[in-house]
Structures are given as C-alpha cells and as structure tokens.
Amino acid sequence: xxxxxxxxxxxxxxxxxxxxxxxxxxxxxxxxxxxxxxxxxxxxxxxxxxxxxxxxxxxxxxxxxxxxxxxxxxxxxxxxxxxxxxxxxxxxxxxxxxxxxxxxxxxxxxxxxxxxxxxxxxxxxxxxxxxxxxxxxxxxxxxxxxxxxxxxxxxxxxxxxxxxxxxxxxxxxxxxxxxxxxxxxxxxxxxxxxxxxxxxxxxxxxxxxxxxxxxxxxxxxxxxxxxxxxxxxxxxxxxxxxxxxxxxxxxxxxxxxxxxxxxxxxxxxxxxxxxxx
Amino acid sequence: xxxxxxxxxxxxxxxxxxxxxxxxxxxxxxxxxxxxxxxxxxxxxxxxxxxxxxxxxxxxxxxxxxxxxxxxxxxxxxxxxxxxxxxxxxxxxxxxxxxxxxxxxxxxxxxxxxxxxxxxxxxxxxxxxxxxxxxxxxxxxxxxxxxxxxxxxxxxxxxxxxxxxxxxxxxxxxxxxxxxxxxxxxxxxxxxxxxxxxxxxxxxxxxxxxxxxxxxxxxxxxxxxxxxxxxxxxxxxxxxxxxxxxxxxxxxxxxxxxxxxxxxxxxxxxxxxxxxxxxxxxxxxxxxxxxxx
Amino acid sequence: xxxxxxxxxxxxxxxxxxxxxxxxxxxxxxxxxxxxxxxxxxxxxxxxxxxxxxxxxxxxxxxxxxxxxxxxxxxxxxxxxxxxxxxxxxxxxxxxxxxxxxxxxxxxxxxxxxxxxxxxxxxxxxxxxxxxxxxxxxxxxxxxxxxxxxxxxxxxxxxxxxxxxxxxxxxxxxxxxxxxxxxxxxxxxxxxxxxxxxxxxxxxxxxxxxxxxxxxxxxxxxxxxxxxxxxxxxxxxxxxxxxxxxxxxxxxxxxxxxxxxxxxxxxxxxxxxxxxxxxxxxxxxxxxxxxxxxxxxxxxxxxxxxxxxxxxxxxxxxxxxxxxxxxxxxxxxxx
Numbered sequence: 090x091x092x093x094x095x096x097x098x099x100x101x102x103x104x105x106x107x108x109x110x111x112x113x114x115x116x117x118x119x120x121x122x123x124x125x126x127x128x129x130x131x132x133x134x135x136x137x138x139x140x141x142x143x144x145x146x147x148x149x150x151x152x153x154x155x156x157x158x159x160x161x162x163x164x165x166x167x168x169x170x171x172x173x174x175x176x177x178x179x180x181x182x183x184x185x186x187x188x189x190x191x192x193x194x195x196x197x198x199x200x201x202x203x204x205x206x207x208x209x210x211x212x213x214x215x216x217x218x219x220x221x222x223x224x225x226x227x228x229x230x231x232x233x234x235x236x237x238x239x240x241x242x243x244x245x246x247x248x249x250x251x252x253x254x255x256x257x258x259x260x261x262x263x264x265x266x267x268x269x270x271x272x273x274x275x276x277x278x279x280x281x282x283x284x285x286x287x288x289x290x291x292x293x294x295x296x297x298x299x300x301x302x303x304x305x306x307x308x309x310x311x312x313x314x315x316x317x318x319x320x321x322x323x324x325x326x327x328x329x330x331x332x333x334x335x336x337x338x339x340x341x342x343x344x345x346x347x348x349x350x351x352x353x354x355x356x357x358x359x360x361x362x363x364x365x366x
Numbered sequence: 367x368x369x370x371x372x373x374x375x376x377x378x379x380x381x382x383x384x385x386x387x388x389x390x391x392x393x394x395x396x397x398x399x400x401x402x403x404x405x406x407x408x409x410x411x412x413x414x415x416x417x418x419x420x421x422x423x424x425x426x427x428x429x430x431x432x433x434x435x436x437x438x439x440x441x442x443x444x445x446x447x448x449x450x451x452x453x454x455x456x457x458x459x460x461x462x463x464x465x466x467x468x469x470x471x472x473x474x475x476x477x478x479x480x481x482x483x484x485x486x487x488x489x490x491x492x493x494x495x496x497x498x499x500x501x502x503x504x505x506x507x508x509x510x511x512x513x514x515x516x517x518x519x520x521x522x523x524x525x526x527x528x529x530x531x532x533x534x535x536x537x538x539x540x541x542x543x544x545x546x547x548x549x550x551x552x553x554x555x556x557x558x559x560x561x562x563x564x565x566x567x568x569x570x571x572x573x574x575x576x577x578x579x580x581x582x583x584x585x586x587x588x589x590x591x592x593x594x595x596x597x598x599x600x601x602x603x604x605x606x607x608x609x610x611x612x613x614x615x616x617x618x619x620x621x622x623x624x625x626x627x628x629x630x631x632x633x634x635x636x637x638x639x640x641x642x643x644x645x646x647x648x649x650x651x652x653x654x655x656x657x658x659x
Numbered sequence: 660x661x662x663x664x665x666x667x668x669x670x671x672x673x674x675x676x677x678x679x680x681x682x683x684x685x686x687x688x689x690x691x692x693x694x695x696x697x698x699x700x701x702x703x704x705x706x707x708x709x710x711x712x713x714x715x716x717x718x719x720x721x722x723x724x725x726x727x728x729x730x731x732x733x734x735x736x737x738x739x740x741x742x743x744x745x746x747x748x749x750x751x752x753x754x755x756x757x758x759x760x761x762x763x764x765x766x767x768x769x770x771x772x773x774x775x776x777x778x779x780x781x782x783x784x785x786x787x788x789x790x791x792x793x794x795x796x797x798x799x800x801x802x803x804x805x806x807x808x809x810x811x812x813x814x815x816x817x818x819x820x821x822x823x824x825x826x827x828x829x830x831x832x833x834x835x836x837x838x839x840x841x842x843x844x845x846x847x848x849x850x851x852x853x854x855x856x857x858x859x860x861x862x863x864x865x866x867x868x869x870x871x872x873x874x875x876x877x878x879x880x881x882x883x884x885x886x887x888x889x890x891x892x893x894x895x896x897x898x899x900x901x902x903x904x905x906x907x908x909x910x911x912x913x914x915x916x917x918x919x920x921x922x923x924x925x926x927x928x929x930x931x932x933x934x935x936x937x938x939x940x941x942x943x944x945x946x947x948x949x950x951x952x953x954x955x956x957x958x959x960x961x962x963x964x965x966x967x968x969x970x971x972x973x974x975x976x977x978x979x980x981x982x983x984x985x986x987x988x989x990x991x992x993x994x
Contacts, residue, residue: 103466107460110464114532117507118497121497121500121501121507122493163402166399167402168403190411192586192589192590192642194592194594194635196595196614200616200628200632201418201632204417205413209625224736224737239411259393262393262394263392268393268394294487298596300595308723309687310722320490324496324859326695327883327884336493339489343490347481347485348481503865505865604849617852621811622810622979623731623752
C-alpha cells in the first residue's frame with residue numbers, strides 16, 4: 090500500500106480539484122437528466138415511459154443489444170484466443186484493425202452501410218429486387234450497432250489473455266483434455282471477470298448508440314426507433330419531460346452498468362490478487 | 367485494474383512470460399478462431415469501410431479536393447480538431463489529477479468517484495448532449511449564472527469543448543491509472559528526502575514515467591472527440607465556419623444528396639483516424655523500447 | 660449474415676399478422692418536421708374512414724425529420740408509400756434519383772399537390788421588446804434571429820426566399836437583396852438543422868429575439884408551448900409556402916397498396932381533413948374551411964416561388980446548392 094506521504098494541503102487540494110471537476114462535468118449532467126425527467130412529477134414520468142412508442146423503442150433497443158452483444162462476445166473471444174495464444178506476423182496490424190471502430194466517427198459508421206446497402210449503394214438494387222430490407226430496418230440498426238461495439242470485448246480480453254499466457258491451457262491439454270474442454274474449464278474461468286467487464290461496456294454502448302444508428306434508422310415511430318432516437322424525437326415534439334424520462338431510463342442503465350462494473354472490478358482484482366502468487 | 371480502452375502494447379503476447387516466445391504451440395483452434403476473427407472483421411469493419419475509399423477513389427483528385435477540402439470543410443475540420451485538442455488537453459490535466467487522487471489517496475466516497483469516471487462510456491451520447499445543453503444554455507442550471515458574466519457556453523465552440531471533455535475524460539484516467547499504480551512511491555520519497563521540491567519530483571520523476579500512457583490516453587480522447595456527433599450537435603450551434611463540426615457536415619452533405627462530398631469528408635476523417643491509431647501504436651512502441659533499454 | 664438479415668427484415672416490416680394484406684394494410688408516410696401534430700390527428704380519422712369503406716384495417720406509420728434528411732432517406736431506400744414534404748424540390752429529387760415516381764408528379768393532385776399552404780412569420784417574445792415589425796428590423800444591430808439551416812431544412816429555405824423577396828421588392832436589385840440577407844444571417848447565432856430544433860432553441864433555451872418560423876409552428880409555439888410568452892408578427896411581405904404531397908407509385912405498387920396511398924392523399928382534400936388542417940394552423944385550401952378559419956390567419960402579402968424565383972429547381976440551384984448564394988454569404992461573413 091502506498092504511504093500517504095504528501096503534505097495534507099496538496100492532498101486535499103488535489104482531491105478537491107478532482108471531485109469538483111467530476112462533479113461539474115459528470116455528475117451535473119446526470120442530475121440534470123433525472124431532474125428534468127421528474128420536473129412534472131412521477132405521473133408524467135410514468136406515462137412517458139409506458140406509452141406504446143416508448144415501449145416499442147425499449148423493445149427494439151433490447152433486441153439490438155440482445156443480438157449484437159452475444160455476436161461480439163463470440164467474436165471477441167475468438168479474436169483474443171487467436172491473438173493471445175498464438176504468434177503470427179501482422180498481429181499489430183490486426184489489433185489496429187480491431188481498434189478501428191473506436192476512432193471512426195459514428196456518422197461515418199452509419200454512412201458506410203448506406204453506401205453499401207442503400208438504394209443508391211452497391212448492393213441496393215439487388216437487395217431491393219429480392220425484397221430484403223437492411224437500411225431503415227432492424228438489420229441496418231443491428232449492423233451499425235455491431236460496428237460501434239465491435240472492439241469492446243476483444244479489447245478487454247486480448248491483454249488479459251496475453252498476460253495469462255498459455256501454460257494453464259498447455260497443462261490441461263497435455264493431461265488429455267480436448268481443446269473445447271480446455272477452453273470451457275480452464276480459459277473461461279480465468280477470463281470470466283474480464284469478459285463480464287467487456288460485456289457490460291459493450292452492452293451500454295449498444296443500447297446507447299446514437300450517431301451511427303441515426304443515419305440508418307429512418308426514424309419510423311414504433312418500428313425503427315431505438316431509445317436514444319426516441320429521446321430525440323420526443324425532444325423535437327417539444328415533449329421535454331418525456332424526452333428526459335426516456336433519457337433517464339438510459340441514464341439508469343448507465344448507473345446500473347457502473348455499479349455492476351464496480352462489483353466486477355472488485356472481484357476481478359480479488360481474483361487476480363489471489364491468483365497472482 | 368484493467369479497462370477495455372487501455373491500449374495494451376501490440377505484440378504484448380510475445381513478450382509476457384518467457385514461455386510464450388515459442389512459436390510452436392500445442393494449443394488448438396488457431397485456424398478456427400483466426401478464420402472467425404478475419405471473417406467477422408472483414409464483414410463488419412473492413413469491407414464496409416472500404417466503400418468510403420473506393421467511392422472517393424472514383425471521384426478524381428480535383429473533385430475530391432473541391433468537396434473534401436472546401437473552405438467550409440476545412441473550417442469544420444478546424445472546429446472538430448481544435449475543440450477535440452483543447453478538450454483532450456484539459457482532460458489530460460484534470461484526468462491526471464483524478465487518476466493520481468484515485469491511485470494515491472484514500473478518502474470517503476472514493477469508490478463512487480472511481481465508478482463515476484466511466485460514466486461517459488456508459489451514458490448514451492445523445493442523453494449527454496441534451497443534458498449538457500439543459501445545463502449550459504443561457505437559461506440552464508449553470509448557464510443562467512454564467513450569462514450575466516458574459517460567458518456563453520452553449521451554441522459555440524466552448525459548448526463543443528465541454529461535450530468533448532465529458533466524452534474524453536475516462537480515456538485519460540483509465541490510461542494513466544495502471545501506470546501510476548505500478549510506480550512505487552519510494553522513488554518519490556527518496557527524492558523528497560534528498561531535498562527535491564514537489565514540482566521537481568513531478569516533472570523529473572513522475573511525468574517521464576507516465577508520459578507514454580498519458581499520450582496514449584490523450585490520443586484516444588482526441589480521436590474520439592474528433593468523430594463525436596451525438597453529444598455535440600445539441601450544444602454546438604452548428605454555424606458554418608464557426609461551430610459546425612466535421613461529422614455534422616457529413617450529415618448535412620448527405621441531406622443535400624451530395625454523396626460525393628459526404629464521402630470525401632468521411633475519407634479525410636478516416637485517414638485522420640488511421641493516423642491517430644498509428645500514432646498511438648508508435649507511442650507504445652517507443653515507450654516499450656524505452657522501458658527495455 | 661444475409662440470411663439473418665432477411666429473417667429480421669421480414670419480421671420487422673410488418674405483414675406478420677398472418678392474415679395477408681387484405682385484412683390489414685400498412686402505409687408509411689415520410690414527412691417533414693412540423694407536421695407531427697397534424698398527421699397524428701388526420702391518420703386515425705382516415706383509418707376509420709377507410710375501414711368503413713373497405714372493411715380493411717390500416718396502420719399508418721410516420722417518420723418525421725428535416726425535409727432534406729427525409730428525402731435523402733427515401734432516396735437511400737426508406738420504403739415510403741407517400742411523402743408529405745416541405746417543398747417541391749425535395750420530391751423532385753426523389754423523382755430524379757429513384758424510379759418511385761414520375762417527374763410530372765406535382766400535376767397529379769389539385770393546387771400543385773399541396774392540400775394545405777402556409778407562410779413564414781416572425782415569432783417574438785411577449786410584448787415585442789425589440790420592436791420588430793418588419794424584415795428591416797431583423798438586420799438591426801443587437802437583434803438575434805433564429806432560423807434553421809437552409810441547406811438541410813425546408814422551412815429555412817422558405818425563410819430565406821421570403822427575406823430575399825422582401826429585399827428585392829423594397830430595394831429593387833439582386834445586389835441589395837444579397838446585402839440584406841447577408842446582414843440578416845450575420846444576426847443569426849445558431850443554425851439548427853431542422854425547424855423543430857430552431858423552435859426549441861428559441862422557446863426552450865431562450866436564445867434570440869425573433870424566430871423565423873412556419874406560420875403553423877409559430878401558432879403552435881404561441882398556443883401550446885408558452886401561453887402569453889410569445890407574439891406573432893406578420894411582415895409586410897412573405898412567401899406562399901406550398902408543402903406538397905405525393906404517392907411514391909413504385910413503392911406503393913410493390914407493397915400492393917397504391918389505392919390506399921392515393922385515397923390517403925385525396926382524403927387530405929376532403930372537408931373533414933381540411934377542417935383538421937385549419938385547426939392545426941395550416942392554411943386550408945377548400946373555400947369552406949378557408950372561410951371558417953379566415954379570422955385565425957392574418958392577411959399577408961404573399962409572393963410565390965414560381966413568380967419570384969422561377970420555380971424550385973431554379974431557386975435551389977441559385978441559392979442553396981453548394982457554391983450557391985447561401986454558401987457565398989457564409990464564406991464572406993464568417994471567415
């Protein structure tokens with residue numbers, strides 16, 4: 090443990106600066122969301138979040154997260170396995186490519202699917218001829234969401250699995266376990282907290298993505314509106330209380346994510362600390 | 367502590383645990399997992415992204431420059447890159463303080479502060495946008511006290527910067543934190559006992575050690591800020607040449623049916639993203655070399 | 660991927676009641692920003708009428724947004740059966756870039772396919788503290804004017820043309836008109852991308868002294884958003900805004916609901932719909948509804964795009980396309 094050696098003045102000063110900064114830039118927006126949502130009382134809040142279009146938006150958001158997160162879990166584990174357990178040329182390049190969605194503007198993420206699947210896009214005429222809807226329908230929203238959440242799980246697992254090395258797996262395999270058994274019994278328990286951590290952030294982003302989804306959604310009430318888009322629509326209908334009410338559900342989700350994440354972190358540190366020697 | 371956004375050094379796997387240097391492994395599944403990774407990556411990221419380049423390659427250089435580097439586009443890049451840069455600088459300072467406080471000090475509510483740092487990762491950007499507007503507009507919670515002082519935050523580049531500070535903070539804190547944790551306090555104590563002043567310790571001992579991590583976090587926050595859309599449009603003001611960000615210009619061009627211009631601007635931004643990632647990798651390569659040497 | 664996508668597409672696009680298209684029809688109306696309340700009231704009335712006439716249930720889905728964004732979405736494949744947009748140019752673009760409707764679309768329904776009209780007025784704060792009476796007052800120093808971005812908002816294009824028409828009439832030359840509009844935009848602090856964004860900025864955020872708005876938006880803001888907080892000022896000259904509607908034949912025929920789509924738009928011209936239109940502060944075109952709501956709408960000296968600017972194609976090209984007058988004005992004032 091670190092000894093608290095600095096002079097108290099500096100120490101309290103720094104703590105105060107940090108806390109004040111976080112309060113101003115993080116806590117205040119959060120408080121504003123809940124404050125505005127409840128500004129007309131709990132009844133207005135309740136009716137805003139149980140209105141059919143709001144429920145449809147909630148359902149769609151859950152559906153999109155429910156599909157995109159598991160797909161990215163599978164991809165994330167596969168990518169981490171390939172990258173962490175094997176040596177091959179071009180590894181850095183592959184990691185950079187996996188990172189790419191972090192630094193691509195969400196708007197560009199939406200645009201690329203319009204260029205690909207839109208009626209004026211490369212595959213548009215073919216899709217239309219076969220009556221397949223991607224853009225302005227759920228699949229487009231799904232693709233855009235998968236794109237922006239692409240790196241979360243992989244990025245969490247790659248350093249973790251690299252650090253853990255191959256020894257446990259090799260021991261298990263030499264004792265006669267199959268590859269799948271080894272993964273299930275040895276690797277997965279080792280990475281479960283890290284995995285959960287990645288999944289939480291992946292899920293939060295999947296439910297909250299706005300820019301990319303906005304480009305491909307078409308904003309059909311009750312059909313292609315996710316929760317963040319529904320917030321925007323309500324806002325544009327001068328229905329500010331309802332907008333903030335739906336927004337507060339998303340903020341609540343963020344808070345739950347943070348609480349779960351703190352728990353995971355605590356277990357994770359505990360787990361690593363325990364296994365560390 | 368680990369964060370998904372903390373950049374592990376590429377090629378880390380080859381360097382941890384001496385045993386891993388063996389290139390022959392009995393571990394199965396390389397073909398399967400590698401195949402899956404490449405296929406998924408290509409389908410979701412690489413092929414769709416390539417459309418932007420192919421589309422703008424078909425434009426011809428003059429047309430590309432006219433659209434992607436028009437005065438208005440350049441003004442938008444200046445706004446986007448400028449505000450992202452300022453926000454990243456502010457975050458670098460306060461993020462470092464926050465990380466320092468979280469690593470070095472015990473205080474009541476530390477757990478909450480620690481959890482809060484990740485709020486921007488978890489809170490949808492559009493929600494952040496309307497919340498920040500509600501706070502900083504002239505009649506907002508904070509704006510009403512700033513306006514009499516002649517300070518307008520919302521609807522100008524300051525508003526954009528505020529939104530980007532919100533978005534970028536966790537990148538800095540989570541990048542710097544692990545390095546600070548690994549740094550023992552003994553060196554500082556030794557320096558202190560030898561009569562060094564706190565600022566000397568900071569600039570001579572602490573800063574050099576955390577600089578790579580700080581730069582990485584800075585680059586991540588900067589890259590994210592340049593592309594940010596959802597939280598910015600509500601608070602930006604969106605005036606061409608003043609407070610119009612590049613992602614908004616892409617959307618605006620799309621809405622004018624000007625696909626070529628939208629694609630050209632997207633290409634410029636993508637190239638900037640690539641450059642940023644490259645820079646991050648270089649920083650890490652440099653820092654590893656320095657650590658080894 | 661495609662297989663998964665197909666499955667999802669089919670379950671999202673509606674014909675999931677199992678009974679086939681005869682029992683329940685669906686109609687997608689892609690519209691611009693301020694028509695939300697109007698169509699929210701018209702749709703159930705039309706559905707009831709259609710049910711009474713044909714025995715078929717109809718579910719009408721709406722999509723709202725800035726006119727440019729909406730037309731862009733349709734061009735990119737948003738499967739609208741009908742579009743009800745802010746100005747003819749955006750529907751012209753759909754006609755030019757897709758095979759969904761023919762170029763002569765605007766002749767198919769009465770009154771240039773516009774079942775309602777509107778105009779541009781000023782919304783000012785209660786008591787009109789800045790004393791804004793006409794267009795000239797907007798370019799005075801210290802007056803802040805809120806308008807959306809003409810590049811992306813249909814309403815903003817009407818704003819721009821109304822201002823130009825006024826200056827042209829008053830000062831008599833294109834150069835003077837350009838000078839006037841340049842000064843006008845120098846007084847604009849925020850450019851939202853749609854009419855709704857601008858109203859929110861003005862009403863909710865308290866920014867600006869005057870909002871250039873659709874007449875119907877101004878009434879809505881005055882009556883529903885803040886009673887007694889705003890006044891409407893009618894300028895000496897404004898523009899006759901004709902928001903047109905059209906069936907996208909290609910899409911509607913593919914969905915097998917062309918007749919439904921056509922009946923929907925024709926319904927907008929019926930006395931029942933015209934009454935709802937007047938009630939929602941749009942100017943109705945049927946003589947009866949016009950007479951009934953005459954007291955609601957102030958007399959305005961209105962110019963038209965066709966007379967003043969030679970139609971929307973010419974106006975769009977001259978003023979709003981990249982490198983047009985609007986871009987030149989901004990390049991000059993803001994750099």
